[in-house]
Structure formats: structure tokens, C-alpha cells
Amino acid sequence: MSAQRKITSSHLERLAVVYVRQSTLAQVRENIRSTERQYALADEAARLGWARERVVIVDSDLGVSGRDAQARSGFKELVGRVCCGEVGAIFGLEVSRLARSSADLQRLLELCALTDTLIVDADGIYDLHSFNDRLLLGLKGTMSEAELHILASRLQGAKRAAAERGALRFPLPVGYVFDEDGATIVDPDEEVEAAVADLFGAFAQTGSAYGVVGAFEGRRFPKRAYGGAWAGELRWGRLTHSRVIGVLSNPAYAGAYVFGRFRSRRVVQPDGTITTKTSELPRAEWPVVIRDHHPGYITWEAYLANEQRLAANNTQHGARPPREGRALCQGIVRCGGCGRSMSTIHRADQNPSYDCSRSRADHVQTAGCRSVSTSVVDELVARGLLQAIAPEEVALALAAADEVAERRTRSSRALELRVERARYEAARAERAFHQCDPDNRLVARSLETRWEGKLRELQETEAELAEQSAPAPEPAREQIEALARDLPALWAADSTSEKDRKRLLRALVSDVTLTSDPHGPELRVGIRWRSGAAEEHTIGRPKRPAEARRTPTAAVELIARLGPERTDEQLAAELQAAGLRTGSGLPFDARAVRWVRHVHRIPSPPFLHDGELTVVEVAERLGVSVGVVYYWIGHGQLDARRGPANRLCIPFPPEVEKACRERVANSVHIPIRVKIATAGGAV
Ligand SMILES: [Zn+2]
Numbered sequence: 261m262s263a264q265r266k267i268t269s270s271h272l273e274r275l276a277v278v279y280v281r282q283s284t285l286a287q288v289r290e291n292i293r294s295t296e297r298q299y300a301l302a303d304e305a306a307r308l309g310w311a312r313e314r315v316v317i318v319d320s321d322l323g324v325s326g327r328d329a330q331a332r333s334g335f336k337e338l339v340g341r342v343c344c345g346e347v348g349a350i351f352g353l354e355v356s357r358l359a360r361s362s363a364d365l366q367r368l369l370e371l372c373a374l375t376d377t378l379i380v381d382a383d384g385i386y387d388l389h390s391f392n393d394r395l396l397l398g399l400k401g402t403m404s405e406a407e408l409h410i411l412a413s414r415l416q417g418a419k420r421a422a423a424e425r426g427a428l429r430f431p432l433p434v435g436y437v438f439d440e441d442g443a444t445i446v447d448p449d450e451e452v453e454a455a456v457a458d459l460f461g462a463f464a465q466t467g468s469a470y471g472v473v474g475a476f477e478g479r480r481f482p483k484r485a486y487g488g489a490w491a492g493e494l495r496w497g498r499l500t501h502s503r504v505i506g507v508l509s510n511p512a513y514a515g516a517y518v519f520g521r522f523r524s525r526r527v528v529q530p531d532g533t534i535t536t537k538t539s540e541l542p543r544a545e546w547p548v549v550i551r552d553h554h555p556g557y558i559t560w561e562a563y564l565a566n567e568q569r570l571a572a573n574n575t576q577h578g579a580r581p582p583r584e585g586r587a588l589c590q591g592i593v594r595c596g597g598c599g600r601s602m603s604t605i606h607r608a609d610q611n612p613s614y615d616c617s618r619s620r621a622d623h624v625q626t627a628g629c630r631s632v633s634t635s636v637v638d639e640l641v642a643r644g645l646l647q648a649i650a651p652e653e654v655a656l657a658l659a660a661a662d663e664v665a666e667r668r669t670r671s672s673r674a675l676e677l678r679v680e681r682a683r684y685e686a687a688r689a690e691r692a693f694h695q696c697d698p699d700n701r702l703v704a705r706s707l708e709t710r711w712e713g714k715l716r717e718l719q720e721t722e723a724e725l726a727e728q729s730a731p732a733p734e735p736a737r738e739q740i741e742a743l744a745r746d747l748p749a750l751w752a753a754d755s756t757s758e759k760d761r762k763r764l765l766r767a768l769v770s771d772v773t774l775t776s777d778p779h780g781p782e783l784r785v786g787i788r789w790r791s792g793a794a795e796e797h798t799i800g801r802p803k804r805p806a807e808a809r810r811t812p813t814a815a816v817e818l819i820a821r822l823g824p825e826r827t828d829e830q831l832a833a834e835l836q837a838a839g840l841r842t843g844s845g846l847p848f849d850a851r852a853v854r855w856v857r858h859v860h861r862i863p864s865p866p867f868l869h870d871g872e873l874t875v876v877e878v879a880e881r882l883g884v885s886v887g888v889v890y891y892w893i894g895h896g897q898l899d900a901r902r903g904p905a906n907r908l909c910i911p912f913p914p915e916v917e918k919a920c921r922e923r924v925a926n927s928v929h930i931p932i933r934v935k936i937a938t939a940g941g942a943v
Pocket of ligand 1: 596598616
């Protein structure tokens with residue numbers, strides 16, 4: 261009765277809010293009783309004196325975990341209404357159910373105290389103004405949090421203990437199933453087993469996850485469904501890149517039982533929302549690893565090797581796997597000037613080159629950081645490689661040939677298995693059809709359709725198998741043997757891809773360092789072998805196109821020595837007599853000599869005799885335009901001779917000058933113009 265006295269008319273005038281919550285959808289489904297009891301609180305509110313229309317049920321948080329308030333819109337609504345002072349009492353089955361985090365609960369209780377809101381649960385009525393009630397509620401909240409913690413840790417502990425024995429069961433990856441005793445065994449379905457085994461085979465073959473996807477083109481790959489309508493069933497579909505990565509990085513296929521490979525943690529986003537992130541732990545931090553727990557598709561060593569290979573393929577983390585381009589040393593070539601790795605540049609109009617572009621990007625380039633055409637380097641490295649490969653290595657090439665044949669068998673084996681399955685399914689459909697009561701037409705008809713469908717499927721698969729079994733062109737073993745004996749030919753063969761050449765190179769060579777002489781044409785090529793040996797070769801850098809076409813120094817020297825006294829024609833004759841040629845390899849002529857003079861600023865011999873002037877000089881002296889002078893020469897009124905390079909030389913003694921001046925003074929019909937540049941004005 262004393263509890264009821266806490267309810268005043270002020271409370272009854274406001275709302276009674278019933279807050280209904282179940283953490284998970286499973287709880288919602290299974291704890292119907294509890295949900296019903298929560299809804300029944302509305303009746304309790306009416307019994308305590310609230311009018312029916314003042315009772316509000318907030319149930320939008322059903323199936324939402326109480327661990328954080330962010331996701332729960334119902335809880336937010338509740339807090340909002342309390343803040344507005346609309347609420348007289350909050351009804352909940354337990355106070356702890358209002359909020360699972362004590363921070364959220366404390367905040368709500370504080371707000372309730374400020375707005376004089378009562379809390380009602382199955383145990384009683386709490387007035388937040390009363391110290392005892394506040395203490396009790398705080399304690400209940402703390403207890404519930406402790407309870408959650410203890411429950412979780414007990415569960416985790418039990419789980420961990422089972423995992424340490426390798427007995428904790430979790431969904432198996434495709435290719436494995438549990439037997440009747442709960443042990444992990446390889447899937448007895450041979451088609452599934454073959455598909456998984458072939459995935460690993462294809463990775464060993466192609467060396468990349470994309471390669472595996474390519475190898476499975478047109479072939480199905482199994483997938484086991486977890487949860488949902490297809491739970492536990494095997495579905496067949498296309499093999500994707502991400503699935504390949506998933507299978508290759510799953511230690512279960514190496515026969516290991518691993519627990520705790522992934523860790524999920526809750527993170528606060530910049531906008532304050534809380535999300536759960538799952539990340540893979542490094543192998544050293546996996547809590548439980550039991551090797552040889554079940555039969556593996558590959559060995560643990562192969563698993564580790566695959567992992568390394570995948571990492572080496574990952575260009576996002578700085579790895580530089582062999583690519584398709586022509587540059588042989590791509591990815592393993594370093595600059596001797598700054599020590600950085602050099603990038604390969606492919607241009608449409610030029611040979612590819614190794615370029616120290618990173619040093620330029622970082623502004624740390626040295627004088628030796630240069631670009632080198634790939635052709636010279638690659639030729640040298642390839643020659644070294646072919647010399648280094650001992651005849652024993654040929655055996656490797658033969659093993660590779662066997663692998664090709666084996667792969668062919670594997671893929672036709674997969675088809676055979678599919679045909680077998682189709683045959684079995686057709687037979688089963690036929691049996692079902694015959695067993696059915698013929699009078700039951702509806703069922704008989706659908707069974708017949710099903711049987712027909714299965715037969716069609718069988719036919720299609722058989723046709724596919726027949727196509728696959730047809731003899732395909734494949735190099736004969738003798739042919740490969742002959743090729744292997746002559747490795748240089750194999751290396752140069754068109755059928756050898758650039759990628760394969762690079763792989764072979766990387767198998768033996770760890771890196772190549774290019775050191776350019778900053779001032780000369782010398783290039784030092786250092787090759788470091790995987791065996792630890794190192795060697796260095798010095799070669800001449802190939803000339804750049806402009807350099808290659810430069811005039812030979814001897815010719816330039818001759819022109820510089822004789823140039824001031826000889827005409828261009830004379831020089832050309834001299835150069836030809838000396839057997840010198842231009843940069844392009846052509847014999848010298850006057851034009852070529854004139855170009856060299858221009859580039860190297862070599863003066864020409866004076867071409868005017870004593871007392872001679874050029875056309876321009878005559879025009880300037882008389883104050884007429886050059887056109888007038890040319891007119892006089894053209895009409896025989898002024899003598900001139902042709903000098904070197906066809907330039908006009910005019911003998912200009914005083915009597916000729918006098919005659920000209922008179923002609924200018926008397927002239928009426930020849931237009932006289934003062935040369936603009938010399939007289940500084942126009943007429
Ligand atoms: Zn460099």
C-alpha cells in the first residue's frame with residue numbers, strides 16, 4: 261500500500277509508458293510468455309489508476325540488443341518523452357531491461373528524477389526522489405550488467421575449453437562434412453572433393469587466384485549454404501575470385517583446426533554510431549591451432565607457401581608480381597644511384613625503359629638516376645640466366661609438361677563425375693515415376709516432367725564430356741624433351757609467355773641493379789642470384805635518338821679549324837675526301853656544313869672584296885630601299901657579282917656612288933622610300 265501512495269494525481273495526469281523489449285529475434289520468437297507479460301503491464305497501469313487512453317506502449321525495440329542505445333529508436337523515444345515531462349511512470353518487467361548499459365540507465369534515471377517520473381517494475385514502484393529507491397535501482401542496474409558479464413564469460417570459457425580439445429563445432433568449409441561421430445572428414449561426394457582438390461592444383465599451376473578463376477571457367481564449384489531455406493544443402497555455382505582467396509587462406513584445408521582466426525570488435529564511428537568490425541588476426545595470435553586434426557587437401561607447408569604466394573601477388577601492399585609486358589626485369593630492377601626500385605615505362609612509339617621515377621616523385625634523385633632502355637639490360641640478363649641454368653634444370657621443364665597432362669586428366673575426371681551424378685539423378689527420377697500410383701495423374705505428370713528434365717541434363721553433360729575427350733592438339737613429350745634440351749630455343753619460343761620467362765628469371769635471380777655513369781655512356785648491371793652470388797657487367801648505354809644523330813666530333817673539329825677561311829662548298833669537299841659523314845650517315849654537302857656552322861657558331865670567311873658592299877649597305881648609304889638597289893642591278897644600272905652562297909657583292913668606288921646619288925636626285929619615276937629602320941620615320 262505504501263508503494264501505491266507514491267503515485268500522485270500529477271503522475272496520473274501524465275502518460276504511463278510501457279517499454280517492451282526482447283534482445284534478439286530468437287527471444288522474440290521463443291519467449292512469447294515474457295513478451296506477453298510485458299504487454300500485460302498495460303493492464304497493471306490501468307489497475308494503478310491510469311486512464312486507458314493515457315497508457316502508451318513503446319515496442320519498436322523488439323529484437324534489438326540493449327547493449328547500445330544507438331540502434332534502439334524505442335529507447336530514444338522513451339528518453340525524449342521523459343525529457344518533455346510527458347511521462348508520469350515508466351513500466352518495465354525489470355529495470356535492467358530498460359537499458360543494458362548502466363550508463364544509459366543512469367542517464368534515464370537522472371532524467372526521471374528531474375521530471376518527477378516514476379519507475380514501475382514487477383517488484384514495485386520507485387520514486388527517484390527517494391534515496392532508498394535510487395540506491396535500489398542503481399544496484400539493480402549494476403547487478404544486471406554483472407550478470408551479463410558472468411554469463412558471457414562462462415559461455416566463452418566453455419567454448420574456449422571445447423575449442424582447445426578441437427571439439428567445438430562450427431560450420432565446415434565446403435569439401436568437408438561431419439561423420440556420424442562428429443569427426444571432420446573429406447566430403448564423400450567425389451565431385452565436391454575433385455573440385456576442391458583441383459582448385460589447389462590450379463593454384464599451384466597458375467600461381468594466382470585470378471588464374472584459378474580462369475582455369476574453372478565453364479566449370480562448377482560447390483558451395484554449402486548456411487541458414488536460410490537452403491541450409492546445409494550443396495549449391496553449385498561459378499567460382500569467384502574472392503572464393504578462391506577464401507579457400508586458399510583457410511587453414512582447414514591443410515588439416516588444421518583453428519579457433520579464433522577472426523576477432524570482432526565494436527568501434528565508434530566519427531558520427532558517434534557504434535558498429536561491429538570483424539578482422540582476421542595474424543597467424544601468431546590465433547588462440548587455438550591443432551595441426552593434423554583431420555585429413556587435409558594440402559599439407560601445412562603447402563598452405564604456408566600458398567599464403568606467401570598470395571601476399572607476393574598483392575600489388576596493393578607493394579608486391580610486384582611478374583606481369584605480361586615485355587620488360588624482363590620488371591619488378592626486380594633497382595636504381596644503383598638512389599637504391600629505389602625502378603618502374604617500367606611502356607610507350608607506344610618507343611622501346612620500353614626502366615625508369616627511376618620514384619626518386620623524382622620524392623625529389624631525391626641523384627645524377628645517376630636515369631632511364632635505361634630495357635633491351636640492353638634484358639639481353640644481358642637473359643644471356644646470364646641461360647648460361648647459369650645447368651642441364652639438370654631441364655628435368656623441371658619435363659615435370660611441368662607432365663603437370664599439363666595431369667591437369668587435362670583432372671578436368672575430364674570432373675566431367676565424368678558430373679555425368680555419373682546426372683545418370684544417378686535420372687535413374688532416381690525414373691524410379692520415382694514408376695513407383696507412383698498411375699491414377700494419381702497430377703503427381704505422375706510432374707514426376708514425368710522431372711524425369712525428362714533429368715534425362716536432358718544427362719544428355720547435355722555427356723555431350724560436354726564427349727567434346728572434352730576429343731583429342732586436342734597437345735605437344736608430344738618428345739617434342740618437349742627436344743625443346744628442353746635446347747633451353748635457349750625454349751626461352752625464345754613464341755609459346756613461352758613473358759610471364760613464364762619472368763617467373764623463371766625470378767626463380768634464380770633475386771634482383772638487378774642498374775648504375776649509370778652520370779657523365780658517360782657507361783652502365784653497370786649488377787645481377788644478384790638467389791644462391792647469394794653476385795656479378796657485375798659494364799656495358800655502354802644505348803644512345804638516345806638525338807645523341808645517335810649527332811655530327812661526329814672529328815667532322816665538327818675539321819669545320820671549326822678550316823671554317824673561317826673556306827667556303828661551305830670547299831669544306832664539304834674536304835670532309836668527303838677525309839671520309840667523314842654526317843650524324844645520319846650521309847656524305848656532307850654545303851647545306852650540312854652550313855648547319856654545323858650554325859649550331860657550333862663557326863664564322864664564315866669574309867666574302868666581300870675590298871671596296872665592295874652588300875645590297876643592304878648600298879641601300880643604307882644612299883637612303884633608298886633595297887628594292888631600288890635590286891632594280892638597278894636587274895636593269896644593268898649597277899654592277900654586282902655573285903659571291904659565296906649566292907650573295908650579291910657590289911663594287912662601290914666613289915664614282916659609282918656619285919652616279920647613283922645623281923640618279924636618285926633626278927629620279928622621277930622610281931619610287932624612293934626612306935628605309936624605315938635606318939631613317940627612323942616613314943614617307
Ligand atoms: Zn634512382
